[in-house]
Amino acid sequence: MKSNEHLVIITGHSSGLGRALLDICLQDKTYVVGIARRRVELQHPHLKQIQVDFSIMDYGIDQLLQPLAPILDAAAWQTVTLVNNAGTVQPVGLVGQLDARSIAASLHTNLTIPLQLSNWLLRRFPQQKLRIAQISSGAAHKPYAGWGVYCTSKAGLRMASQVMATEAEVSGCDLSLVIYEPGVLDTPMQDELRKSRVEEFPQVERFRQLHKSGQLVAPRDSAQELWQLLCDKDLPRLVETRYGARGS
Numbered sequence: 110m111k112s113n114e115h116l117v118i119i120t121g122h123s124s125g126l127g128r129a130l131l132d133i134c135l136q137d138k139t140y141v142v143g144i145a146r147r148r149v150e151l152q153h154p155h156l157k158q159i160q161v162d163f164s165i166m167d168y169g170i171d172q173l174l175q176p177l178a179p180i181l182d183a184a185a186w187q188t189v190t191l192v193n194n195a196g197t198v199q200p201v202g203l204v205g206q207l208d209a210r211s212i213a214a215s216l217h218t219n220l221t222i223p224l225q226l227s228n229w230l231l232r233r234f235p236q237q238k239l240r241i242a243q244i245s246s247g248a249a250h251k252p253y254a255g256w257g258v259y260c261t262s263k264a265g266l267r268m269a270s271q272v273m274a275t276e277a278e279v280s281g282c283d284l285s286l287v288i289y290e291p292g293v294l295d296t297p298m299q300d301e302l303r304k305s306r307v308e309e310f311p312q313v314e315r316f317r318q319l320h321k322s323g324q325l326v327a328p329r330d331s332a333q334e335l336w337q338l339l340c341d342k343d344l345p346r347l348v349e350t351r352y353g354a355r356g357s
């Protein structure tokens with residue numbers, strides 16, 4: 110694949126899984142747009158970074174993506190992939206004890222922005238081969254006490270992906286969706302989670318044990334598996350999978 114054929118937009122490229130995926134894409138000579146609050150201290154001709162806080166609801170998606178205009182207009186991308194990876198597990202706590210604003214901010218980051226970016230992608234690239242990876246979680250299927258907002262956002266993202274796949278059958282657009290559960294990752298999100306109080310997250314001890322016993326997944330391994338999937342020329346319309354399930 111030549112560098113100007115595949116454009117990959119990664120949200121949350123500054124840390125954890127997103128950072129690992131960024132490195133893999135750049136090694137593969139793929140052009141990457143990374144969007145997060147922090148910049149990565151890396152100068153690379155194939156990397157463009159946008160700094161934005163997804164929890165702020167004051168601006169529209171077109172305004173947010175304005176710095177991309179020269180890239181989008183200048184190059185003829187054959188494939189454009191959006192990886193909706195940015196996310197937060199906060200606020201952790203039982204419903205009834207949460208700060209109302211943090212509920213809205215979290216849903217905006219984890220659910221509204223990925224849906225808005227997907228909407229933008231489909232509108233902006235009607236002729237290209239499109240791929241959207243939604244970084245999901247077991248929390249999309251299973252209720253965890255203390256993760257009311259996180260579970261809700263991941264379940265919503267999963268359903269949005271299923272709807273988009275169904276719509277693509279109708280519209281005939283060249284879109285594939287990957288709902289990917291990356292495993293329990295050794296990233297700052299897990300560091301943060303292990304600091305939760307048991308009253309706000311009753312299962313916290315299980316996650317502490319996974320860390321203690323060395324069972325966390327290295328973000329690079331998970332990102333590698335995801336990237337292999339996204340580079341599959343015969344990717345079906347909708348794939349839902351989790352780290353390790355495909356035998357890697």
Ligand SMILES: NC(=O)c1ccc[n+]([C@@H]2O[C@H](COP(=O)([O-])OP(=O)(O)OC[C@H]3O[C@@H](n4cnc5c(N)ncnc54)[C@H](OP(=O)(O)O)[C@@H]3O)[C@@H](O)[C@H]2O)c1
Binds near residue numbers: 122147148161197294
């Ligand atoms: N860690 C796990 O065990 C685990 C398990 C299942 C699923 N996941 C999912 O995997 C994805 C990546 O998680 P991770 O473990 O790699 O977490 P991480 O290391 O904490 O990274 C999260 C990324 O999201 C970005 N982000 C968070 N809030 C943002 C905001 N308001 N605006 C813009 N960017 C924001 C962060 O960038 P800035 O801080 O620079 O903004 C960072 O790059 C998430 O969707 C998470 O839900 C993680």
